[in-house]
Amino acid sequence: MHTVKLRLRTAAAAIIAILFILPLLWVLTSSLNPGNDFLRYLSPLSVESFVPLRPNFANYANLVQGDFGRAILNSLWVCFVTVVVGLAICASTAFGLSALRFRGAGIVFGVVVLSFLIPFDAIAIPLANLFRDWGLQNTYTGLILPGIGNGFTIFLLRQFFLAIPRELVEAARVDGMGWWGVFTRIYLPLSRPALVGAGLTLFLFQWQAYMWPLLIGTEPAKQLAPIALANLQGQFTVDFGQIFAGSLVLTLVPMILMLRFQRHFTQSMTTTGLKD
């Protein structure tokens, strides 16, 4: 490319990129200013809104002592169980639908497609009514359950499993390997990128959930982090420093995972048929 053109392109890319990152830089810096000090650097706007010259970690200390620390642990626990149980359930269903031939497979696949057609948020309110009837309100089970059966994840894994050569399975069967062995010793090890992508999808679903925990868990001891953060914001005297610190913590966890596994994530999305 021509040098002038390349420089223009790079300048445009840099400006856009900085506009996107600036709000987070502001959150980071404001979280390192004690209490509501960030307001001082806004009128007039100063560099100290974006560069923490005198970092102070008091907000983080206060945050951990309050309800938020407990809420973060709750969120981590809910996400952990969701990923482990959800992957096991989704992978085993996908295996059944791709490696095994059985009567009724069409019906099960129909259920997967049907559940895929109904976005979770759209039926969250009727589901919350049912969970109340089933006594799952204010329980970890109630918080975790919606995350484990994910039609989209099953669909993704099935697409991936279908690409595993049949001959491999037949050879293992002739050698006397059971279906459980085929699943755990052939399919799972060969599908690591797809499993990472699926696990990340399940994790993000729970970590970012706001509406469902709002509907199902009202008890303070079982509050999840996004709700605890929203409550901090709704209090009578708002401590913005703590809110900024909490926002940063809630963002960093998925950010690190996404940057680390982004390739798997987009790969598993694109191999489902977006690309030929």
Next chain:
Amino acid sequence: MRDQQWLVALAFVAPGAIALVLLRVVPAVDAFLDSLQRTSVLRQTTSWVGLQNYVDLLQDPGFRQTVKVTAIFSLIVNPIQILTALLIALLLHKVLPGGRVWRAFVFIPVAVPAAVSTIIWGIAFQPNGLINAFLDVIGIGRQPFLTSPQQAMWSVLVMLSWIGVGYWMIFLIAGLQDIPASYYEAAKVDGAGTWRTFVNITLPLLRRPLAFVLVADTVSNFLVFAPIQILTNGGPENTTRLVMFDIYNKAYQVGDVNLAQAEVVLLVLVMAAIVSVQFWLLNRRGVD
């Protein structure tokens, strides 16, 4: 032997199938049944009323406002987000100095949970917040943003696009990188300019990821909830009363579960129609 294989298969698929039926199909059916009934809180009775809830809903000015707001919002937010994502993808998919860093910066807001970005932007939009501090610097007067009926929806739109654009950009960049370089070289030999190359080569070859992004973005913008519930409560003057918030409000604030369920059913039908297009796009491998 055959029966045994059937039992094995059943053991593998049953947990997932049961979870999906209980967590997706049953609530949808339950919403449908509830939407055909009416519960009287006073007399504690429930009776079948046919489609009366739907009739009531269509005659309710609040619901009409919601449909109008949601439709206008969808028609504005989706083209803006997709076009922005496409422009940034076109800029960032080529090799540039620092290219990986610029791409990461645009992508990072995707990691911010909806409730968190709502709260951050809520503070930024305050009268003495970050955005107004910027407007001061460039000499434009301070704006009310979330408390103004004219600006509230646009403020929500900016907030949602900050998260969304980086996400959709990733799919478009993947699509752009799949276009063989030889196509562009051939166009160059033919003397085609930048615009003609874009219209005749890039756009047609990007059709599939673009279609996916269009459908998936439309779905996600129909389901916007946290920004409305946390920041605007549907206001000011009902200008941000999007459908998910209206349903939540009907079920928990007004306490009219039957009417809320009728609205859920309508939403699920619209969603199912949109997602079936998406599913068809995903499942159509190597057709052309």
